[in-house]
Amino acid sequence: MKRGYDPKKVVSWAMYDWANSAYATTVMAGFFPIFFKQYWSAGVDVHVSTFNLGTANSLAGITVALLAPVLGSIGDEWGKRKKFLLFFAAMGVVMTGTLGFVARGNWVIAMLLYIFATIGFTGGNVFYDSxxxxxxxxxxxxxxxxxGYSLGYLGGGILFALNVLMILNPHLFGLDSVAEAVRLSFITVAAWWAMFSIPLLAFVKEPKVKKEQPALETVVAGLKQLCSTFRKIRQLRHIFLFLIGYWCYIDGVDTVVLMAVDYGLSLGFDQTVLIKALLVTQLIGFPSAIAFGKIGEKLGTKTGIFIGIGVYVLVTLWGAVMKAEIEFYALAIAVGLVQGGVQSLSRSFFGKMIPRESAAEFFGFYNMLGKFAAVIGPLLMGWTSMATGNARSSILVMIVLFLVGGTILYFVREPSTDNKN
Structure with a gap:
């Protein structure tokens, strides 16, 4: 067996995607936008609730974006990426479970819990990626x-399918109402996330460091390292170019994930249709993410990313003019075909470019840009919807981000895999 490719470690690592994707699917993309708009924000104007949801996503993104590079540097210095991952995962689990107990109309409390749960989700991913x-x-x-992404689609999709069944037939589960089923769904996500995080924590080992610094010295060193990392990236032209391009196109990808259901509700589509369409995305995303991994190996990682960006441009154009609910299903299929591919190939493309010994440091910067992108997109979409009073105009801003990101990526040199394990 070649060094660095142990199937047990690989599967254990990938199972964390299976674990936390339940949050991304059931909570972030699925039930929270619906419940936030129709239950916790009952009586609030739809454009205002869209703005509030975009603000919540942006605040969580800003927090992680500011912390990610320093946390990544500390993770490298201490050699305790798994412990930091555990901390953020535990935060996400507790906050998600607590959402199940928030009463109707308490949108402020729901928003705060969602922000902290999302910080746990995205903060943990800094160390998971590294x-x-x-x-x-x-x-x-x-x-x-x-x-990892394909198992995330499968695991998240399995739990989401169960949660959808609970919503559609609450009495089969001994529940009195749809609202009770949604609240219970948040609790099941927390339990799923906690349980399936265990393989990574138990079986994935990380390199030991020669010397561990005191906490304060490490934080100071982390801040200095952030400046140092930026200088390194500025000198590494192709990494610098890639990160700028990634910052643009992943903004569009993340915004589609976070705001699709809210967008459909704003157009007047039935919530059951939106939930079912999201489930379709998950089911298609599982084999498609694996297929994109093979596309990256055969045609080149950058080519695979370009294919995904092209599909997203078409999806955005179609989404701005769609009128029938059946079209939402078609768009869900298209997104499912490329979403995981763009995300996974971007992660591996960057991973091939950076030094192994500084993985958390560089991935901290990578995640920082990704989260700053997730700040701009939802906030811009929410502001555009509220300012124009037209939800359709809000989705068109995504096209510019995809085109600019793809153009910059064109000038990035494909990293070589020669003589690498």
């Missing part, structure tokens, strides 16, 4: 990164 380099070499990085 552990990719601890379980696989560069030659198999496209496949393993895609495996």
């Amino acid at each position: 552990l990719l380099l601890a379980v696989v070499g560069r030659k198999k990085m496209d496949f393993v990164s895609a495996l």
Whole structure:
């Protein structure tokens, strides 16, 4: 077995995607936008609730974006990425479970819990992503990164399917109402996330560091390291270019994930249709993410990303003019085909470019840009919807982000995998 490719470690690492994708699917993309608009924000104007949801996503993104590089540097310095991952995962689990107990009309409390749960979700991913380099070499990085996303789609999709069944038939589960089923769904996500995080924590090992600094010295060093990392990236032209391009196009990808259901509600589509369409995305996303891993190996990682960006441009154009609910299903299929591919290939593309010994440091910066992108998109979409009073105009701003990101990516050199494990 080649060093850095142990199937047990790889599967254990990928299972964390299975674990926390339940939050991304059931909570972030699925039930929270619906429940926030129709239950916790009952009586609030739809455009205002869209703005509030965008603000919540943006505040969570800003927090993680500011912390990510320093946390990444500390993770490298201490060699305790798993412990930091555990901390953020625990925060996400507790906050998500607590959402199940928030009463009708308490949108402020729901919003605060959602912000902290999302910080736990995205903060944990800083260290999860960086552990990719601890379980696989560069030659198999496209496949393993895609495996994580595909298991995320499958695991998140399985629980989401159960949650959808609970919503559609609450009495089958001994529940009195749809609202009770939604609240219970938040609790099941918390339990799922906690349980399936165990394999990574138990079986994935990380390199030991020579010397561990005191906490205060490490934080100070982390801040200095942030400046140092930025200087390094500025000198590494292709990494710098990639991060700028990634910042643009991943903004569009993340915004589609976070705001799709809210957008459909604003157009007057039935919530059951939106939930079912999201489930379709999950089911298609599982094999498609694996397929994109193979596309990256055969045609090149950058080519795979370009294919995904192209589909997103078409999806955005279609989304701005769609009128029938059946079209939402078609768009859900299209997004499912490429969403995981763009995310996984971007992660592996970056992983191939950076030094292994500074993985958390560089991935901290990578996640920082990703989260700053997630700040701009939802906030811009929410502001546009409220300012124009027309939800359709809000989705068109995504096209510019995809086109600019793709253009910059064109000038980035494909990293070599020669002589790498």
